[in-house]
Structures are given as C-alpha cells and as structure tokens.
Amino acid sequence: MFGEKVLDLVGELKRARPGTIPPYNEDLTRQVIEEMRVLFEENLTDVSEAASEKEKATPKPELYPSIHLRHVCLERNQRGLLLYNYNRLVKLRDLRWELGSILPDEFRLSLSEQEVQWFQRYNRSLANYMRSVGGGVLDLTEYTQPPKTLHIEVRCLEDYGDLETDNGTVVQLKKGRHYYLLRSQCEQLIRQGILEHIQ
Amino acid sequence: MAESLEDTMDSDFEYRRMTIKEVVEKIEEAWQNEKLSPELLPAKPDLLECLVEHIKSLDESLSELSAADLVCSILKQELDRIKYVVCNYLKTRLQKIERYVWYYCDHPSHLSQEETKYAKEFASNLDTHLKEVVLQHLPTNFQDINKRKATLKPDTTRYVFMRALERKSNITIKVSGYSVTLDVEEGSQVVLPYESVSELVREGSAKLL
Numbered sequence: 001m002f003g004e005k006v007l008d009l010v011g012e013l014k015r016a017r018p019g020t021i022p023p024y025n026e027d028l029t030r031q032v033i034e035e036m037r038v039l040f041e042e043n044l045t046d047v048s049e050a051a052s053e054k055e056k057a058t059p060k061p062e063l064y065p066s067i068h069l070r071h072v073c074l075e076r077n078q079r080g081l082l083l084y085n086y087n088r089l090v091k092l093r094d095l096r097w098e099l100g101s102i103l104p105d106e107f108r109l110s111l112s113e114q115e116v117q118w119f120q121r122y123n124r125s126l127a128n129y130m131r132s133v134g135g136g137v138l139d140l141t142e143y144t145q146p147p148k149t150l151h152i153e154v155r156c157l158e159d160y161g162d163l164e165t166d167n168g169t170v171v172q173l174k175k176g177r178h179y180y181l182l183r184s185q186c187e188q189l190i191r192q193g194i195l196e197h198i199q
Numbered sequence: 200m201a202e203s204l205e206d207t208m209d210s211d212f213e214y215r216r217m218t219i220k221e222v223v224e225k226i227e228e229a230w231q232n233e234k235l236s237p238e239l240l241p242a243k244p245d246l247l248e249c250l251v252e253h254i255k256s257l258d259e260s261l262s263e264l265s266a267a268d269l270v271c272s273i274l275k276q277e278l279d280r281i282k283y284v285v286c287n288y289l290k291t292r293l294q295k296i297e298r299y300v301w302y303y304c305d306h307p308s309h310l311s312q313e314e315t316k317y318a319k320e321f322a323s324n325l326d327t328h329l330k331e332v333v334l335q336h337l338p339t340n341f342q343d344i345n346k347r348k349a350t351l352k353p354d355t356t357r358y359v360f361m362r363a364l365e366r367k368s369n370i371t372i373k374v375s376g377y378s379v380t381l382d383v384e385e386g387s388q389v390v391l392p393y394e395s396v397s398e399l400v401r402e403g404s405a406k407l408l
Contacts, residue, residue, distance in 0.1 A: 033336050040338035078341045081333045082349075089328065093297070097290075118328045125320040132313045133289065135251050137258065140286045140293070147279040150272055184279065 002073040006032045006080030013087055021091050024112040036077050039070045092119055097141050098191060152183045154195040222249055223281060230288040232400055235407035237393055238353035239295050242311035250285055297321055301350040355394040360408040362388045367404060370395060
C-alpha cells in the first residue's frame with residue numbers, strides 16, 4: 001500500500017532508544033522516493049488525459065478520484081521524508097549539547113555525509129553565537145545540573161590517566177577509585193562516561 | 200569602556216546603577232519567566248552585558264586569590280551559580296528559537312541581534328540540509344515545503360500559573376469563544392491561558408510560577 005514504506009522509516013526513528021541515532025536508512029529513503037516518482041508520473045498521464053479530452057467531448061471525471069488519491073499519498077510521503085530527516089537532526093543536536101563538538105565514532109558511523117556537514121555547520125554557528133554573546137566566558141553547554149556545591153564526589157569508571165586541575169596539580173584517574181573534585185572540571189568527563197557522580 | 204557604554208542607552212544606564220544583587224534578581228526573574236512561557240520573551244541584551252562584565256570581574260578577582268582562601272571558594276560558588284542561571288537562560292531561549300525557527304525568522308522582534316543571526320543561520324542550515332537529502336530528489340511539484348502549513352508556532356493558548364506583582368484590572372480572557380474580564384489584586388495567583396497575560400509578563404507586572 002502507498003505510504004507504508006515512509007511509515008516504516010518514521011517508525012524506525014521513533015522506536016530508537018533515546019540518546020541514540022539509528023543508522024541512516026538510505027535504502028528505504030530511496031524506495032520512498034521511487035514510489036513518489038511512479039505516483040507522480042501516473043498522475044501526470046491521468047491529468048493530461050482528463051484535461052485534454054475536453055475537445056473530443058469525452059471528459060473523464062472518473063479519473064479525478066485516483067488523481068486525488070495519488071496526490072494525497074505524494075504529500076504524505078514528502079511529509080514523512082521531511083519528518084524523518086528533521087527529527088534525525090533534532091537528535092543530533094541533542095547529542096551536540098550532551099557530548100560536545102566532537103562526536104564519538106559510534107554515532108558518526110550512523111550519520112549520512114550530509115548530516116556530518118550539517119553538524120559541522122551547526123557547531124560553527126553555535127560557537128559563533130556563544131562567542132558573540134558571552135565574550136568568551138560562557139559555555140552554554142557546560143551546566144546540565146544546577147551547581148549545588150563546588151566540589152563533588154566521583155567514581156572513576158575507566159582508566160583515564162592524568163587530569164590537570166585549574167590550580168596546576170595533576171590527578172591520576174584510575175578505574176574504581178573515588179575522587180573529590182571541582183564540579184566544573186569533571187562535568188565533561190561525567191557526560192563522557194569516564195566519571196560517575198556519587199550523590 | 201564603562202564611560203562609552205554609559206551613554207548608549209537609558210536602560211543600560213539603569214542596570215549600571217543597580218547593585219549586583221538587584222541585577223542577579225532581575226536575571227533570575229527573567230530566567231523563570233522564560234522557562235515557563237511558551238513563547239520567547241523580549242531579549243535583555245543590556246542586562247546580559249552587565250552580567251557578563253560581572254562574571255569577568257569575578258574571574259579576575261579569583262585569579263588574584265590563593266585557592267586555600269575561604270573567600271576564594273565562596274566567590275567561586277557564587278560565580279558558578281550566576282553562570283548557571285545565565286547559561287540556562289540563554290539555552291532555554293535557543294531551544295525555543297530552534298524549535299520554532301521559521302516562525303521566529305518571520306517575527307524577530309523579541310530576539311537579540313545575536314539570536315537573530317543565529318536563527319537565520321539555523322534556518323538556512325536546515326533548509327540546505329532538507330533540500331540536499333530530500334527535496335531535490337522529489338518530483339518537481341514537491342520540491343518546496345509548504346511553510347505556511349509546516350511552520351511550528353509557540354502554543355500561546357497553554358495555561359500558565361501566574362502571580363500578579365501589582366494590581367491590574369480588566370484583563371480580557373478568551374476561552375473557547377467566550378470572553379471574560381478579570382481584576383487581579385497584587386500578590387494574587389491565577390491560572391490563565393498564556394495569551395491573555397502575555398502583556399503583563401512582558402511589562403513585568405506579573406511573573407510566571
């Protein structure tokens with residue numbers, strides 16, 4: 001049935017776990033576009049037939065319903081494709097705020113080439129905005145939680161190596177150990193899953 | 200720098216005469232309203248500029264103190280909190296701009312200069328992307344987006360909790376075809392559709408809860 005493929009496409013994205021991006025489904029996208037091409041060509045023939053018959057005095061009003069049906073399917077397919085692509089960008093945007101400007105490989109592999117380009121352009125305009133508004137002192141992505149205390153207790157989940165703190169001392173982060181660190185310094189590492197905040 | 204800024208704008212001057220405590224209260228109020236209102240509220244570039252300067256000066260005075268100093272950790276905590284509020288305020292605004300990007304490109308009156316630029320970039324970035332991946336591959340009649348249909352608008356009919364900061368009479372409320380007027384006393388709290396109180400929130404005579 002018409003429109004079913006595009007529903008699959010949108011459903012696939014909807015079912016994905018939050019915080020992840022499923023691989024770009026180029027195959028299905030192409031099938032939807034092909035379906036649209038076929039529908040559109042059928043409509044072109046029918047429309048020219050329904051319209052050009054006038055002079056021969058045999059108009060074909062019986063063609064109108066099928067033309068209309070195909071048109072609605074075309075609109076639905078277009079809408080579905082836009083929805084799929086737009087919502088992938090929304091997910092990608094959320095990842096930018098969560099994980100920073102460099103995407104881990106696991107996400108990068110799921111993206112299409114154009115999405116990688118979009119991501120770079122998005123990064124650039126966000127960075128420009130932050131520079132122009134904050135004079136270099138504000139990083140809007142820095143605070144995900146209200147800062148209740150200056151230092152927090154964290155558990156290290158994997159061997160990370162040396163972390164240089166603001167005042168110049170070096171802390172060696174080792175798996176399984178607990179540390180008491182400045183919140184501003186470990187927030188990035190917490191989001192990357194290297195440290196875990198102990199409440 | 201301070202002198203050159205002082206005579207730029209009246210409201211700028213106003214923020215400059217306030218104490219830091221008052222400025223922080225102002226941004227907290229703006230932040231709370233921004234978080235709770237469905238639409239974007241007017242930008243406050245002067246207030247922000249004032250806060251960014253304050254953050255810079257706090258940063259400077261921190262670098263002169265030794266880390267073991269008690270004052271240092273208190274100041275740091277203070278700095279962290281102010282930065283959090285400012286960042287979250289700006290972030291909330293950006294989220295609204297991104298979500299309703301086509302709408303705010305057409306109605307940029309509440310956006311700051313930087314936000315307008317950002318919105319335009321975001322919109323063109325989005326248009327380019329959708330064109331590349333979808334629209335240019337479609338049959339000729341389907342290569343444009345019907346923006347009139349597709350544009351998301353902020354839902355201003357949503358109900359909000361509001362506290363009146365001063366006495367207001369004759370607020371017109373329109374609910375499903377009916378129109379009622381209402382007087383609110385100072386300090387009274389009401390639940391109303393946002394569109395009927397948006398004017399009060401913008402002029403600062405009410406705040407959202």
